[in-house]
Amino acid sequence: WGTLGHHTVAYVATNFVHPKTRVLFQSILNDITPSYLANIATWADTMRYVQGWGWSAPLHFIDAEDDPPHSCAVKYSRDCGEHGCIVGAIQNFTQQLLNPSLGAVQRSQAAKFIVHFLGDIHQPLHDEGMAKGGNGIHVIFDGDEFNKYYKPLNLHSVWDTTIPEKIVGGNTLLDAENWAANLTTAIETGIYKTQVGAWTNSMNLADPASTALSWASETNVFVCTTVMPNGREAIEGTELNGTYYEASAPVIELQIARAGYRLARWMDLIAGNFK
Numbered sequence: 001w002g003t004l005g006h007h008t009v010a011y012v013a014t015n016f017v018h019p020k021t022r023v024l025f026q027s028i029l030n031d032i033t034p035s036y037l038a039n040i041a042t043w044a045d046t047m048r049y050v051q052g053w054g055w056s057a058p059l060h061f062i063d064a065e066d067d068p069p070h071s072c073a074v075k076y077s078r079d080c081g082e083h084g085c086i087v088g089a090i091q092n093f094t095q096q097l098l099n100p101s102l103g104a105v106q107r108s109q110a111a112k113f114i115v116h117f118l119g120d121i122h123q124p125l126h127d128e129g130m131a132k133g134g135n136g137i138h139v140i141f142d143g144d145e146f147n148k149y150y151k152p153l154n155l156h157s158v159w160d161t162t163i164p165e166k167i168v169g170g171n172t173l174l175d176a177e178n179w180a181a182n183l184t185t186a187i188e189t190g191i192y193k194t195q196v197g198a199w200t201n202s203m204n205l206a207d208p209a210s211t212a213l214s215w216a217s218e219t220n221v222f223v224c225t226t227v228m229p230n231g232r233e234a235i236e237g238t239e240l241n242g243t244y245y246e247a248s249a250p251v252i253e254l255q256i257a258r259a260g261y262r263l264a265r266w267m268d269l270i271a272g273n274f275k
């Protein structure tokens, strides 16, 4: 996700964590403000480009070698590359955060990675290998052929950033807070109320990799149903029209809501086992 998506996941989680969890993570992150999670939610994206931190770049995704739109699936042994992947990263950083023999700086960085990666794993193209998660699929959206950096627009960035910003009509921190408030209401009393119980079904702090793989598998299904329902050729170089947006926006809202709610419950589990 882009900045708006990560900030919104963070604010949804902020709205659902137990008060004791909030106090613990405000201490770990050395930030007692109400935006203690949003403030660090994109830290992992800035670190990808920092010298000495290049190892973290492949940890933002898992390149499923499946065959959309005919068959979608994530397999850990096949798809988690030799340099690691988001499923293994959620395992490692969860264990680091829970390890009392590690120092405060390393545990704080582990917390920042967890907040970011629980967001990214819910973006369908972060669980897909085709054309580097859609980065190699040029598309036009709402008449725009280029992003704000004048680079050709691609399918990955349309899902990370363009569609979320169109849903919200902005990309500020306040926009994220407001979007998160809407999603929080949808979870508590609205369209997600009947399903939220099932969102935490496969969650097991004793096995973070299996938990993360279940999230990646569930998310990867949308590559076949929604991201490229008629295959790569049907969208490559084309303008994605209103019909595409109408089908994608509800999936993106669902995935941001799921990521934020699951992040809150994952943080609660960590807080309950923190030494």
Ligand code: DCM
Binding pocket: 001, 002, 003, 042, 045, 046, 049, 060, 120, 160, 161
């Ligand atoms: N990004 C950033 N800092 C940079 C370059 C890019 O925060 N120096 C962000 C902008 C994109 C995002 O990274 O929206 C994409 O990364 P991902 O989807 O892995 O979170």
Ligand code: DCM
Binding pocket: 029, 030, 031, 039, 040, 042, 043, 046
């Ligand atoms: N932080 C960071 N990089 C960012 C944002 C935040 O390293 N892009 C760190 C700095 C503090 C903590 O997160 O340790 C709190 O962030 P902030 O100073 O933004 O409140």
Ligand code: DCM
Binding pocket: 001, 057, 060, 061, 063, 125, 126, 127, 128, 129, 131, 132, 133, 135, 156, 160
């Ligand atoms: N990305 C991905 N799958 C890949 C390569 C990259 O999901 N195989 C993501 C990470 C960033 C975005 O795409 O969110 C752009 O990556 P980069 O800046 O490394 O091209």
Ligand code: ZN
Binding pocket: 001, 002, 123, 126, 156, 160
């Ligand atoms: Zn991305």
Ligand code: ZN
Binding pocket: 001, 044, 045, 060, 116, 120
């Ligand atoms: Zn990322």
